Amino acid sequence: MSTMSQKRSFLYSVVNVKCLRCREGNMFPKGTLYSTKFADMNKACPCCGQVFEPEVGYYYGAMYVSFAFNVAIFLVGFFILYQLVEEVTMLMMMGLMAVTVVVLLPVIFRLSRVLWINIFIHYEGPCDQIPKKAHS
Numbered sequence: 001m002s003t004m005s006q007k008r009s010f011l012y013s014v015v016n017v018k019c020l021r022c023r024e025g026n027m028f029p030k031g032t033l034y035s036t037k038f039a040d041m042n043k044a045c046p047c048c049g050q051v052f053e054p055e056v057g058y059y060y061g062a063m064y065v066s067f068a069f070n071v072a073i074f075l076v077g078f079f080i081l082y083q084l085v086e087e088v089t090m091l092m093m094m095g096l097m098a099v100t101v102v103v104l105l106p107v108i109f110r111l112s113r114v115l116w117i118n119i120f121i122h123y124e125g126p127c128d129q130i131p132k133k134a135h136s
């Protein structure tokens with residue numbers, strides 16, 4: 001672990017939604033985060049060939065991860081709001097929830113997927129040093 005460069009740390013790959021096998025290829029095409037294509041994932045790693053969706057329904061569990069993200073962000077937002085205003089109204093709560101769920105949806109969607117795939121795919125090395133997986 002200690003020989004790994006900072007650029008390819010686990011955190012770096014999660015935040016940048018990189019392939020977790022090589023930490024170089026993008027899991028999602030560039031520049032689509034805030035577009036209607038935010039959910040379109042690359043089928044396989046453009047660098048090492050790791051398939052990102054081995055079977056249908058693979059990301060079902062990622063829903064729980066994104067739910068946890070939403071709850072955590074909502075609680076943090078609520079706490080901040082609680083410090084800022086005298087009384088937190090229902091309208092503020094709904095606004096906060098809307099911001100959390102809608103505005104952050106693409107970010108949370110991708111983060112939950114990269115964290116979910118982390119259960120199954122682990123770092124093997126830089127993509128020019130590990131065997132390429134054949135694209136299906």
Ligand SMILES: [Zn+2]
Binds near residue numbers: 022023025049050
């Ligand atoms: Zn890869």
